[in-house]
Amino acid sequence: MLGVGIFTYLRNKNIHNSLDEYYLGGRGLGVMVLFFTFFATQYSGNTVVGYPPSAYRQGFEYLVSVPFFIMIIMGYLLFAPRLYKMGKKYKLVTPAQWFEKRYKSKAITILASLLMLYGLGNYLLEQLVAIGQGVSGLTGGTIPYQIGVIFFVAIMIIYGWLGGMRSVAYTDTIQGIALLVGVFMLLIGSIIYFGGLPTSADYMQAYSPEKLGIPDGPGVRNWLSLLVMIGIGAAVYPHAIQRIFSAKSEKTLKRSFSRMAWMPFLTAGVVFVIGIIGISAFPGLSTGESEQLVGKMASAIASQHIIFYWSMILLFGGVIAAIVSTADSILLTFSSIISNDLYGGYINPNASQHKKLLVGKLVGVVVVGILILVAWFPPGTLYEIFVLKFELLIQISPGLILGLYWNWLRRTAVFAGMLAGTLVASFMTLFGASLLGIPSGLWGLLLNTMICIVGSMVMNASAVEEDEAKQVIGM
Structure with missing residues (x-):
């Protein structure tokens, strides 16, 4: 990964003087690299390590994990091709710039930026914890949690600092290939030996028939609500949107999505099957023990043949690398929102691109340092706050998606809806309020969308605002 960063820097020495070059790879990512950077963004190491234990505990009910990822692709297709056109037309670097261009409202841009920064910070914290736990767990505690975090975070910051989006995308490609090869070898070994x-x-029918069952009414309702929330929430992740802007062309973007359509089956489907096979391979594991299922299965398979031994080494290297690849994507986008939207937009509008980049990098390093401290010494109150992620991030979706197609959407309604949805989702989550078993973020999104649509229909907008919307979206 360090080598990729150095190579990218030497080939693009002007990278630190251009926001487009540093944050979007010069808007020139091809099909293969774009596909793998989307893949690494969507499937972190947690998919491989965390999903099989869930399938082990729930049985065939956990088949819902496959449509989770299908819904994300569907979410992309709602807006990605059109947002790409807007990004290319107006040279957008961050998703917050779309809000500024579309609504010309400082309040909307700042609120959307804060929601995105919160979601990114939350997700980055998860990845830092996962890096430490992954390294410590895979080495049997030989490398302590703290050392693993510091080592890989330092590597990530160095190659990201040197090469920006190109470094991130190229390392994503290497990591994605390693992860895919390792996962399929784990599946083949599981079928052969277990x-x-x-x-x-047969084992479940005899000893755990409940794992062969289907979900009841509340379970189905929970499935459907999670499918909607994850499908929209993961698609509007800011680091995913930046990859839309990074595509070489609209054709390249669509071709990468056509390949991504297969990955729910080839990744989530494969690790689901591995978890189900683990039920008979290692029966009777407690919840805590089942979290180590992938390690147990890989260790058993690795001892059978030299090919599987090296394949499992590749798998675990890929798992750690995939976690790092998700973290570096988040950090890059976090820095871009700070440098381009908040610092460059409101604090120092006359700053050069070089200075904006430097500010973004420095703030990113500071944020990572703070999150490492939070990961080591997490206060209980902070934990409750960090439970919110999709619940808040999803509140940007009405303004983002509807604004691409509907020129009657009013800036006042968008701000009111985004704020109301955020407050409702936060209140319900922090105080444990539940209604019909549907996640709080969806209730917030429902209120948010209703305010956006109804408010826009009843408001008397100025002719200027309507003309501005028509000029921006061309509809």
Whole structure:
């Protein structure tokens, strides 16, 4: 990864004087690199390590994990091609710039930026914890949690600082290939040595018939609500949107999405099957023990043949690298919002691109340092706050998506809806309020969308605002 950063820097020495070059790779990512950087953004190491234990505990009910990722692709297709056109037309670097261009409202831009920064900070904290736990767990505690975090964070910051989006995208490609090869070798080894799905189905029928069942009414409702929230929430992740802007062309973007459409089956589907096979391979594990399922299965398979031994080393290297690749993507986008939207937009509008980049990098390093401290010494109150992620991030979606297609959407309604949805989702989550078992973020999103649509229809907008919207979106 360090080598990729140095190579990218030497090939693009002007990278630190251009926001487009540093944050978007010069808007020139091809199909293969764009596909793998989307893949690494969507499937972190947690997918490989965390999903099989869930399938182990829940059985076939956890098949819902596959449509989770299908819904994300569907979420992209709602707006990505059109947002790409807007990004290319107006040379947008961050998603917050779209809010500024579309609504010309400082309040909307700042609120959207803060929601995105919160979601990114939350997600980055998760990845830092996962890096430490992954390194410590995979080495049996030989490398302590803290050392693992500091080491890989230092590597990540150095290659990201040197090469920006190009470094991130190229390392994503390497990490994605390693992860895919390792996962498929784990599946093949599991089928050969543990008997595959028929053996697990027979075992469940005899000893755990509840794992063969289907969800009840509340379970189905929970499935559907999570599908909607994750499908929209993950698609509007700011670091995913920046990859839309980074595509070489609209055709390149669509071709990468056509390849991404297969990945829910080839990644989430494969790790689901691995978890189901684990039910008969390692029966009777407690909840805590089941969290180590992938390590147990890989260790058993690695001892059978030299090919599987090296494949499992590749798998675990890929797992750690995938976590790092998710973290570096988040950090890059976090820095871009700070440098381009908040610092360059409101604090020092006359700053040069070089100075904006420097501010973004320095703030990013400071934020990572703070999050490492939070990960080591997490206060209980902070934990409750960090439970919010999709619940808040999803509140930017009405203004983002509807604003691409509807020129009657009013800036006052967008701000009111975004603020109301944020407050409702925060209140319900922090105070444990639940209604019909539907996540608080969806209730906030429902209120948000209603305010946006109804408010825009009843408000008397000025002719100037309507003309501005028509000029921006061309509809």
